[in-house]
Amino acid sequence: MVGSLLAATLAKKGFNVDLYERRPDLRRADIAAGRSINLALSDRGLKALSRIGSDEAMHSIAIPMHSRFLHDVEGNTSLMPYGKEGQYINSISRGDLNKHLMDVAEATGNVKLYFNMPCTDVDLDTATVSFKNKDNGEVVTKQYDRVFGTDGAFSVGRNKMMRTDRFNYSQYYISSGYKELSMPPVPDTKWAIDKNSLHIWPRGNFMLIALPNMDGSFTCTLFMPFEGEVGFDNLKTDEDVIKFFNIYFKDAVPHMSTLLDDWHNNATSSLITVKSDPWHYKDKVLLLGDAAHAIVPFYGQGMNAGFEDVDILSDYIDKYSDWGDMFKAYSTERAPDGHAIAELAIRNYREMSDLVADPHFVKKRALSGKINELFPDQWLPLYSMVTFSHIRYSEALSKGDWQNDVLEQLVAKGISADSSSDEIKTAVLPHLS
């Protein structure tokens, strides 16, 4: 997706782009677009899409989600809005978005698409790339002016850069994995549960979530430790699975008619975080998206961060005349944001799976919302900074830490969202100076 968006963006600036895709053409073959079926598209991604005129088109392939829809273990439910009135995130099909972006890139007339051609090697110094044609087994090698590696968390180009001197790199797997399940459409009425929410069944160190699809179904994802008392390794038989769901997600079970089939057909996958630095090699190679910074999905920012890479790079291209200077400046200035969203995404696992149900967290969250009402220009909640603003991720991370300190101090003093506005103002003002 990031590759298609980048190709379209470069093409609209007049560059000729060859775009290579590992898989067949999604628009012609009936294949899955990747492991996670739908994604949360929000403001950062939309801004990048607006550059190629695609933001409006999203409305026809996305479903707005205004709130978290929380399901407790008893089956009680509650709503927790994502932002202010009118603010929402969008559940979008990975496949539909991919197809749209390929169409837009192709329609520019400057992009040539090649399918079924996984990258096998990159010669960094000459920007020469090899691809293996999966149809006939032939290896094709081509030299370019520049190579943009948007080939994901296991990027071939990044793997080559890793062996160059002073390249910093980390890959870290959290102890939880995930499995996709589904909630089929209900005849006639379609969506079995509220369509315009992201549903969460938070259960401490594990959780089930569900995002709506256009066809009336929901894609559910179970996030859970691999090992441990409640862990994938402990659900061995069909009976184990059924029992587990009936204990922890009993209000979801009636809607999950394909649970056991899904359980067997869908892999249990791991969750990787990749950090790298620098993202460029001289004036020849640049990494974007997951190839530069793969993150866990708990902030719904993986695709948005990759799209924002393209948005920001676009400005750098306009500003610089020398590609080497530009790649270096972009990498130096943007990498801290890649590291920051990786950190925020890992932290949000705890928040989603545990803290949304934790009274202390709920209290701080409500107070933060109240402070935001009283000081809208000086206090934007962390979730809003990340999701509904274009503040740098690194700035959002440090402001969020500062806000949390302030909230802890206020709560310790007995201030809450129920305190009078005057009382809250008096308590907050010294911190804002």
Added chain:
Amino acid sequence: MVGSLLAATLAKKGFNVDLYERRPDLRRADIAAGRSINLALSDRGLKALSRIGSDEAMHSIAIPMHSRFLHDVEGNTSLMPYGKEGQYINSISRGDLNKHLMDVAEATGNVKLYFNMPCTDVDLDTATVSFKNKDNGEVVTKQYDRVFGTDGAFSVGRNKMMRTDRFNYSQYYISSGYKELSMPPVPDTKWAIDKNSLHIWPRGNFMLIALPNMDGSFTCTLFMPFEGEVGFDNLKTDEDVIKFFNIYFKDAVPHMSTLLDDWHNNATSSLITVKSDPWHYKDKVLLLGDAAHAIVPFYGQGMNAGFEDVDILSDYIDKYSDWGDMFKAYSTERAPDGHAIAELAIRNYREMSDLVADPHFVKKRALSGKINELFPDQWLPLYSMVTFSHIRYSEALSKGDWQNDVLEQLVAKGISADSSSDEIKTAVLPHLS
């Protein structure tokens, strides 16, 4: 070195070992043994060597260093002992130690050595390794029961493991690099400066150090940022180099008659930290030494940590009957120590280059020594835990952090090494309970 020690250790248990070395046989060819000419051997390394009966042999190829010998910018000097009376670390030639270990391994009769055979590939599931014979270009592929990867910071086996699911890995370069220089022997008297010390010229964020060699020379190493006002990139001409040394290391310059030659002949190299986890692949492959945990040299523990890997693995081999269980237990229990010494080594750059000259640090260090005298069983200074004990590195790290907290609190209360023993005892006791 870790490979030779491991081969000898396994051979003495009755195993047959094939030992492959990338370079020619050091004992027959006149080549350098690697980039750092001498190393600091201390208690952890000696314990591992004692298993193969090699600890005594070290005395004839090593020079004891009892103290840090500090040189300030004015040329004033002072001694800072490493431990208690009689405790010292050893400056040892990498080449001599390598040759000794190969001799010992070969003499067991169970080890076959192959030279000029870099590893090119490892098939993890079958423990099959490929080597390229540098003499004739032939690739040799052999299957083994088990493979031990002791092939250093850029390990081929680890690179294969990196692509397996849930393998955590990081490589991180500090912003400083290093260059080796030398202080030739003085005719007749040999060592130009005190032979039984490790010399340090601490200068804030850069430093020069010197370790004695058996031939009367010293190997000096300049550690300095690559970029910045004082940085390798800013020393462009011979005049720059001479001026720099005359300003910062003026008492060393008269002894460094080959300074400019060394400057040009020796590379400026980077300093990598590698962390990985797990260190094993099923019951087939195990990483030891730098292949598992490459660290920066500032604690003098790189070789010692690798030798201690072998020492600890030896106990696991005796204790377990199943290799898979054993590899898993060893990796799970030892990896935190690899991560801890990596962290300690990075921190010690600041301590060596800056804090040894910082009055606050000197005050805490003196007080720590005094507390150690008063409570020898409950308070061992961090440097001693790492260098002169066999306490787990991870435990040393956490105890060191706790000690630092206590020292900060005592210093804030006006307690120092000059306070009376009673006063110190009274202040420390509550912390020891």
